[in-house]
Amino acid sequence: MKKMMAFGILMLGWVFAAQAQEGKVKGLMFGDYYYVFAADEADTKYSPKRNAFQFRRLYLTYQSDIATDFAIRFRLEAKDAGFAQGAKMEPFVKHGYLQWKKGLGDADIYLGLSGTPTWAVAEKVWGYRSVAKTVLDWNKIGSSSDLGAALKGAAGRLSYHLMVSNGTGQGPEDDHGKKFCGSLSFKAADRLILEGYADFNARAAGLNERTFKGFVGWQGARGRAGLEVFSRTNELAGDNGDDHVIAGVSAFGSLPLNAAFKGFGRFDVVSHDAEDTSDLLFITGLDYAAATDVHLMPNVLIESPAGRDANVQGRLTFYYKF
Numbered sequence: 001m002k003k004m005m006a007f008g009i010l011m012l013g014w015v016f017a018a019q020a021q022e023g024k025v026k027g028l029m030f031g032d033y034y035y036v037f038a039a040d041e042a043d044t045k046y047s048p049k050r051n052a053f054q055f056r057r058l059y060l061t062y063q064s065d066i067a068t069d070f071a072i073r074f075r076l077e078a079k080d081a082g083f084a085q086g087a088k089m090e091p092f093v094k095h096g097y098l099q100w101k102k103g104l105g106d107a108d109i110y111l112g113l114s115g116t117p118t119w120a121v122a123e124k125v126w127g128y129r130s131v132a133k134t135v136l137d138w139n140k141i142g143s144s145s146d147l148g149a150a151l152k153g154a155a156g157r158l159s160y161h162l163m164v165s166n167g168t169g170q171g172p173e174d175d176h177g178k179k180f181c182g183s184l185s186f187k188a189a190d191r192l193i194l195e196g197y198a199d200f201n202a203r204a205a206g207l208n209e210r211t212f213k214g215f216v217g218w219q220g221a222r223g224r225a226g227l228e229v230f231s232r233t234n235e236l237a238g239d240n241g242d243d244h245v246i247a248g249v250s251a252f253g254s255l256p257l258n259a260a261f262k263g264f265g266r267f268d269v270v271s272h273d274a275e276d277t278s279d280l281l282f283i284t285g286l287d288y289a290a291a292t293d294v295h296l297m298p299n300v301l302i303e304s305p306a307g308r309d310a311n312v313q314g315r316l317t318f319y320y321k322f
Contacts, residue, residue, distance in 0.1 A: 023064025030130035030319040031055040031080070040309040045082070054080040055089065057130070071099040073114075092170060094145055107153030107160075113170065114150055117161035117183035118142035118211075121195045125217035125226045126252055128264055130319040131299055132283055134228065135250035135268050141211060141232050142199065143169030146179065157187040167201045177202030181211075191220045208235045225253040244274040254287070262287040264299075277306030285317075295319040 035051040056079055063073040075095035081087040097112030119134045119142070126134055136142055148165025160183065166172075167179030181199030188194050194216055201209040213230040232246040248270035256262050268281040285299025297317040304310040 023062055026061050026063075026322060028057070028059040028061075028319075028321040029055065030057050030317065032315040032317045034313050034315040036311070036313050038310060038312040040305075040311065042308065043311060046311050046313070050083060052083055054083075056080060058089070058091075059094070060091075061095070069101045069103070071101065073097055073099070094170065104151060105153070106155070107151050110150040110152065113145055113147045114163075115145050116143060116150075116163055116165070117181060117197060118144070118199065120144075120161070121183060121185050121193065122215050122217065122226060122228050125193070125215075125219055125224055126266075127224060127254065128266075128287075128297075130295070131264070131285065131297060131317050132266070132281075132301065135248055135270065135281075136211075136213070136228075136230060138268070138281065139246065139248065139270055141230070141246065142181075145170060147173075148178070159185045159187075167203075175204040177204065177208075191218055193217045193219070203235075206235060209233070210235075221256075223253060223255040225251075227251050244272075246273075247271050257286075260289050262289075272306075275306070279306055280304040285315075293321045 031054050033051070033053050036046045036048055039046040039048055039050075058078045059075055061073065061075040063071065065071045073095050075093070076091040077094040078089040078091040080089060093113060095113055095115065097110050097114040100109040100111070103109035119136045122134050123129055123137070132138065137144065146163070146165035146167065146169055148163055150161065150163040150165075152159075152161045154160070162182040163180070165179050165181075167177065168174055179199060179201040181197070183195060183197045185193055185195040195214070197211070197213040197215070199209075199211045203209060210233045211230065213228065215226065215228045217226040218224060228250040230248055234244045234246070236242060236244055248268060250266065250268040252264070252266035254262050254264035263284075263286055265284040266282070269278055270281075271278040280302075281304070282302040283299060285297050288296045290296055295318070297319065299315050299317060301313045301315060302310055
């Protein structure tokens with residue numbers, strides 16, 4: 001109860017701050033009603049006939065220009081704890097940063113907890129984060145935000161996003177190493193974007209992590225499409241010196257059917273060399289735009305981890321923002 005009261009007071013504080021500083025308060029929410037048609041008997045997260053309404057993401061964001069060259073953002077996130085977990089939704093800080101506009105030449109400098117470049121470009125082209133995370137996010141390869149310093153800018157058709165951070169996402173630092181990551185994207189044509197991404201996370205005891213990714217995306221009036229290929233190496237110095245590699249490919253697309261409806265689909269294949277296995281993910285659905293910022297999206301998700309029965313879900317996903 002005390003946490004909820006503190007949260008409510010914080011919300012009111014944001015509203016007053018927004019009025020005083022001429023900032024903006026905005027929000028985004030999405031979730032589903034889902035029904036599990038089939039699942040593996042050993043799956044503790046899902047079981048056949050399990051169904052529920054759930055919020056998978058709630059954002060409340062305050063942002064403001066506090067000076068001519070400086071802006072700030074503070075964002076809270078909350079989500080459903082999961083089926084039968086017995087815990088209420090509790091917010092945590094997702095973003096909290098100072099942006100120095102053109103702090104280095106024509107590039108902006110970000111200090112604090114800001115978005116990473118790991119899947120930012122691909123997620124924007126995919127356009128259906130409300131339905132599913134992109135392939136790296138789905139497989140927990142990296143984090144969408146991290147605490148550190150970042151540099152973002154563009155030169156002609158080339159855009160860049162470089163970052164040095166703790167490498168622990170929204171959690172506190174847990175070793176002496178730092179994570180270095182960078183994205184270079186090139187607008188090859190008005191609707192075609194090419195991206196290369198790499199990161200190196202220096203971890204304790206030589207358990208370093210390296211990721212490389214290539215992405216091709218198309219955004220047009222008649223649809224969107226993307227192809228993402230990645231390789232993640234987890235160094236295992238204490239395991240006979242053998243590194244573990246996770247590699248995968250994700251292909252997705254969406255197509256307008258009429259003024260209100262779009263169809264979308266995605267297929268992922270991810271291999272784990274340590275177990276010599278591959279996981280599959282298939283998603284397809286319809287997107288109904290009830291209003292500009294209100295969407296209803298019936299969809300089917302089939303997740304097939306190697307060596308286990310497939311998890312088959314039917315979902316009615318809802319999305320809105322303000």
